[in-house]
Amino acid sequence: MTPQDLQAIRNIIARAKRWDAFFGVLGILALMVGVLTFMTLFVDMAIQGMGRIDVGFFTNFPSRHAGQAGILSAWVGTVLVMIVTGLAAVPLGVAAGVYLEEYAPKHWVTDLIEINITNLAGVPSIVYGLLALGLFVYQFGLGQSILSAGLTLALLILPVVIVATREAIRSIPQIIREGSYACGATNWQTVRDHILPYSSAGILTGVIIGMARAIGETAPIITIGALTFIAFLPPLPFAGEPPAGLFDWLFAPFTVMPIQMFNWTSRPEAAFQANAAAAGFILVLMTLAMNGAAIWLRYRLRKNITW
Amino acid sequence: MSNETTLNIEPDANAAIKAECRNFGFYYGDFQALKDINMPLYDKKVTALIGPSGCGKSTLLRSFNRMHDLYPGNRYQGEIVMQPDNTNLLAREVDPIEVRMRISMVFQKPNPFPKSIFENVAYSLRVRGLTNKSELADRVQHSLKGAALWDEVKHRLNDLGANLSGGQQQRLCIARALAADPEIILFDEPTSALDPIATASIEELITELKEKVTILIVTHNMQQAARISDFTAYMYIGELIEFGVTDQVFIKPKNKQTEDYITGRFG
Numbered sequence: 001m002t003p004q005d006l007q008a009i010r011n012i013i014a015r016a017k018r019w020d021a022f023f024g025v026l027g028i029l030a031l032m033v034g035v036l037t038f039m040t041l042f043v044d045m046a047i048q049g050m051g052r053i054d055v056g057f058f059t060n061f062p063s064r065h066a067g068q069a070g071i072l073s074a075w076v077g078t079v080l081v082m083i084v085t086g087l088a089a090v091p092l093g094v095a096a097g098v099y100l101e102e103y104a105p106k107h108w109v110t111d112l113i114e115i116n117i118t119n120l121a122g123v124p125s126i127v128y129g130l131l132a133l134g135l136f137v138y139q140f141g142l143g144q145s146i147l148s149a150g151l152t153l154a155l156l157i158l159p160v161v162i163v164a165t166r167e168a169i170r171s172i173p174q175i176i177r178e179g180s181y182a183c184g185a186t187n188w189q190t191v192r193d194h195i196l197p198y199s200s201a202g203i204l205t206g207v208i209i210g211m212a213r214a215i216g217e218t219a220p221i222i223t224i225g226a227l228t229f230i231a232f233l234p235p236l237p238f239a240g241e242p243p244a245g246l247f248d249w250l251f252a253p254f255t256v257m258p259i260q261m262f263n264w265t266s267r268p269e270a271a272f273q274a275n276a277a278a279a280g281f282i283l284v285l286m287t288l289a290m291n292g293a294a295i296w297l298r299y300r301l302r303k304n305i306t307w
Numbered sequence: 308m309s310n311e312t313t314l315n316i317e318p319d320a321n322a323a324i325k326a327e328c329r330n331f332g333f334y335y336g337d338f339q340a341l342k343d344i345n346m347p348l349y350d351k352k353v354t355a356l357i358g359p360s361g362c363g364k365s366t367l368l369r370s371f372n373r374m375h376d377l378y379p380g381n382r383y384q385g386e387i388v389m390q391p392d393n394t395n396l397l398a399r400e401v402d403p404i405e406v407r408m409r410i411s412m413v414f415q416k417p418n419p420f421p422k423s424i425f426e427n428v429a430y431s432l433r434v435r436g437l438t439n440k441s442e443l444a445d446r447v448q449h450s451l452k453g454a455a456l457w458d459e460v461k462h463r464l465n466d467l468g469a470n471l472s473g474g475q476q477q478r479l480c481i482a483r484a485l486a487a488d489p490e491i492i493l494f495d496e497p498t499s500a501l502d503p504i505a506t507a508s509i510e511e512l513i514t515e516l517k518e519k520v521t522i523l524i525v526t527h528n529m530q531q532a533a534r535i536s537d538f539t540a541y542m543y544i545g546e547l548i549e550f551g552v553t554d555q556v557f558i559k560p561k562n563k564q565t566e567d568y569i570t571g572r573f574g
Contacts, residue, residue, distance in 0.1 A: 106379060179418040181377060183431045183483065184408035193430070198421060305421045306469040 042284055049278030057278060061231040062260065066271030071279050073230045074260035077146065078215060078286070080234060080249060081256055084150020085157065085214050090207055093158050094196075097165025097203075102191055121159035128156045129223025137224050144225035146234060147250040152220050157210030164206020168199035173307050201301035208294035212287045218258040228263040230255045257283045312345055313562040315551025325350040325390055325491060325521040326371070331397075332384035333366055333375070340366045343385075344547045346540055348491065350390075353513060353522040355536035355553065357529060359568065362542040364525045368493050371396065371523060372410045373403035389490070408435065411484035412493040416500050417476035419468030419483075424451075424460050427468045427479055431486040446486060453519075454482035455512050474505025481512060485520075492516065494524040498531065510535050529569060533557050541565045 060070025096117075104110045132152035142148045172195060180190040196203075234252035237245070257279060264276035326348040333341040341363045348354050356364035366375075373396065375381040383397045389409070396406050411431070419427050428447045437443060447464075451457040456478040460471070468479050477497060484492050494513065498506040513522060513535050526532050532539055532553065539556040541549045541564075549556060549565040560566040567573050 173418075175414060175416060175418040176420060178374065178377070179414065179420065179480075179483075180430075182372060182374065182407055182412040182414075183434055184404050184411075184487070185430075185434045186404060189434055193433075194420060304467060306467070307418075307421070 042281070045277045045281045045284070048274055049276075049281045052274050052278040053281070062229055062263070066267075066269060066275055069264075069272075069275055071257065071260055071282065073233060074255050074257045074279065075282070076233055077226075077230075077254035078256045078283075080146050080254065081149045081153065081221075082211055082215060084147060084250070085153040086207065086211060088151055088154035089157050089161050089210065092154070093161025093207070093210075094165050094203055096158075097162045097169065098191055098195065100162070101166050101169040102195060103187060117159050117162055121163065124219075125156055125217050126219040126223060128152055129220030131155070132220060133224050143251060144227075144253055145251045146254045148224050149221050149226060149254065149256070152224055153214040153217060156217065156220065157207075157214050160210035160213065161203075161207055164209070165199070165203050168202025168206070169195055171202065172198050176307065198305055201298045201305070204301065205294045205298050208290050208297075212290045212294075215287055215290070216258055216283065218256075218262055221256055221259060222262075226259055227253050227255050228259055257286070312547045313549040313551075313565070315549055315555045315559075315561050322352060323350040323390070324348065326396075327388050327390075328367075328385070329388060330385035331367075331370070331387060333363075333370055334382040334384070335366075336380040339545065341370075341545045346547055346550050348521055348523055349538060350521055351517055351519070352537040353517050353524060353535055354538040354540060355532035356523065356525045356540050356542060357527075357532050357568075358542035358548075359573070360527075361544075363545045364540075364542050365495055367542070368495055368523060368525050369412075371491065371493055372407045372412050373397070374412070376403045408487065409489060410491040410493060411487065411489040412495065413477070413480050413484050413497045415496045417473060417480050419471070419476050419479050421467065421469060423465045424468050424471070424479060425464040428482045428486050431483055435487060447482075450482040450486040451479075453485045453516070454478045455508065455515075456482055472505070474501050474508060477501060477505065477509060478512065481509070481516075485516070489520060491521045491523060494522065496525050496527060499527060506531075541568060543568075 056068075057070045058075065059072055060068060061072050062074075063069040100110065100113070104113075129152060132148060132155070136142045136148040136151055137144060142151075176194060176198070177190060180194050185193065230253060234249035234254060237247070237249070261276045261279045261283065264272045264279065267273075324347045328344045328346045331341065331344040331346075332339060344367065356367060358364050369375055370383060371387060375383070385397075386395045387397055388395050394401060396410075420430065422430070425444075425447055428450050429443050432443055432446055437446075448457060448461075451460060456475060459475060460466070460479075468476060471479060477500075481492075481497075497513075498509050501509065510531065513524065516522060517537075524532075524536065536553045539551065539553045540547055541556065541560075541562070543564060549560060549562040551561070555561075556565065557569060560569060
């Protein structure tokens with residue numbers, strides 16, 4: 001190879017590499033659009049709302065006076081609704097996902113169900129709200145309650161949980177399954193002793209990501225008729241008028257964080273805008289905390305799983 | 308090509324038969340992977356399946372514990388009859404789980420469960436409903452000794468199986484296969500993922516195991532078949548070409564094709 005040839009090759013490489021650099025810059029810019037927008041919003045909310053965040057903000061009910069208003073009923077409502085959502089969505093979603101992966105015969109019916117589930121994830125949340133209004137609130141007579149809201153959000157995140165479960169299960173190598181069956185295990189023993197334990201990290205991550213989506217949902221909750229101004233908490237177990245039961249709180253009226261925010265932002269007074277920003281800041285922190293928990297759990301549960 | 312299997316068995320080699328393929332065939336969907344196989348498995352002997360890639364030796368092996376039942380579209384033909392009870396393992400009314408409890412399997416790549424060494428071995432017993440702790444411990448120890456692994460792991464039974472070396476992992480899988488006293492153990496190229504030293508220890512182990520259990524092994528390695536097996540079956544494109552006493556098959560193959568394969572002229 002002559003020095004001229006070598007130089008020619010170097011020129012070609014240098015020219016080709018310009019595209020490397022170009023895409024690198026383009027990629028960073030694309031990334032920044034998302035990250036910076038979120039950061040700006042978050043910091044803006046923090047600055048606006050920071051002055052309002054103190055102990056009283058968490059322990060006060062909403063009020064006509066912006067300075068005395070708090071998010072007690074909203075955060076308690078959110079936590080309780082999330083508990084119902086999780087308790088309903090996890091068993092249903094995991095069972096459906098396990099069934100599709102480990103039990104269902106693979107033919108056109110299961111293909112159809114698969115497509116359906118993927119599409120369900122794209123259904124607008126207000127549609128779930130309408131469904132829930134007709135089904136849970138009126139048909140089942142559950143009322144405009146924490147139970148109705150929790151079940152509605154559970155339906156909403158069900159596709160996310162199912163898809164996460166299936167993906168987690170698919171990442172288990174076939175040879176592990178065969179090992180279990182070769183020992184003489186039944187389908188259910190294989191699921192209970194291997195499939196579920198080894199996929200639990202992925203399933204939990206999916207559940208928490210689904211819950212993080214549900215926590216911010218407003219439309220379906222408004223549709224089923226959550227109150228926007230509520231100055232009492234759901235009853236503690238056995239605390240209400242006799243015959244009070246363990247689960248009376250499930251049927252109590254409630255509000256949640258995003259509705260409280262929406263209520264405050266629609267007020268004309270500037271002081272309430274600060275309240276809304278503060279509530280938004282707390283809501284984002286709740287979401288981030290859930291995502292953080294997902295990452296930590298995934299790390300913990302995967303530590304001992306190697307193939 | 309003739310459909311007649313060449314038998315190469317000296318009269319005095321007739322041990323008791325543990326299992327037997329009778330006109331056995333196998334289909335993946337419409338594709339016939341195995342054709343008209345007639346082959347005995349002699350009790351407490353090592354039978355090696357050899358042949359070029361794609362000849363169906365693993366498919367045949369995996370038919371013995373009905374592994375193919377796990378996937379849709381697979382179909383058996385003919386019989387695999389197990390003695391002394393004369394059960395056709397492929398019969399519709401025979402539960403594949405029952406078959407797998409009698410015939411255990413060791414895979415090509417070591418596949419310990421992501422559980423402790425103890426739980427890996429105990430799993431075969433747990434699926435049989437054994438919960439008594441001291442009995443579990445006894446039988447796990449016995450199996451690990453049987454798999455020549457006990458001395459290496461007796462102080463770390465709660466360690467993950469995956470923390471063992473490749474050869475140890477494979478011996479752990481053998482201990483798991485041994486734990487429930489199977490009548491037959493299937494080995495699907497058990498040393499192809501291992502180094503020569505680990506391979507030697509597995510081969511030695513297989514030779515010891517045949518005192519207690521009947522062994523069917525698939526191997527790509529001709530020397531391995533010659534070293535450890537009592538009987539050898541040579542397969543080619545889904546057919547059993549020659550079956551016989553290993554020494555006979557390797558020294559005086561009766562079939563020209565077998566000879567070509569064994570001497571390395573093709574394959």
